[in-house]
Amino acid sequence: MKRILPLLLLLSACTPQGWTAREREIIAGPKVMNVLVMPQDSVFLRSQSKDLGPKELASEELQILLEKMLATVQDPSQDGVGIAAPQVGVGRRIVCVQRFDKEGEPFEAYVNIRIDSLSGPTICGPEGCLSVPGMRGIVPRSSAVHLSYLTPDGTPRQEKVEGFSAIIFQHECDHLDGILYTDRADSLFVR
Numbered sequence: 001m002k003r004i005l006p007l008l009l010l011l012s013a014c015t016p017q018g019w020t021a022r023e024r025e026i027i028a029g030p031k032v033m034n035v036l037v038m039p040q041d042s043v044f045l046r047s048q049s050k051d052l053g054p055k056e057l058a059s060e061e062l063q064i065l066l067e068k069m070l071a072t073v074q075d076p077s078q079d080g081v082g083i084a085a086p087q088v089g090v091g092r093r094i095v096c097v098q099r100f101d102k103e104g105e106p107f108e109a110y111v112n113i114r115i116d117s118l119s120g121p122t123i124c125g126p127e128g129c130l131s132v133p134g135m136r137g138i139v140p141r142s143s144a145v146h147l148s149y150l151t152p153d154g155t156p157r158q159e160k161v162e163g164f165s166a167i168i169f170q171h172e173c174d175h176l177d178g179i180l181y182t183d184r185a186d187s188l189f190v191r
């Protein structure tokens, strides 16, 4: 036991746990969050987002963050159809997507989300991004996504989504890997 205790302490010190001080500061900030934009925030927007651990998943801060991300994407100043956590300065695998495939077209939040696979024909459609103001582009995307994620209460789910919401999921999950739609666009134009 004398030998094990210091080892356990060392392991817990090396394992990243909980929200960072900067993340806590952002989560405690205004309900409509500041959205990072290119090119000035490119370093953060180009970074890889991390999964939430058990500590963050069980925290009250997560619920506050999801509420504020949902408020931000629906705010008239933004008026988007989706948002990813890195866009509000939180490098975590969280996205909010408007579900045009569901009754009432609700905005929903997804935690530790991954695209397992893509299927269906490739379709090209116009996209914009809250982090790339004043621009639009035509982007080829798969028409269906197969997703793994946790619901806001931590329930694991797998789901196949088709149609416009499948496009939004691809756009938002790209943000978690530091990819912007401008990287994938066939053409770009000023709005």
Ligand code: NI
Pocket: 128, 129, 130, 131, 171, 172, 175
């Ligand atoms: Ni975007």
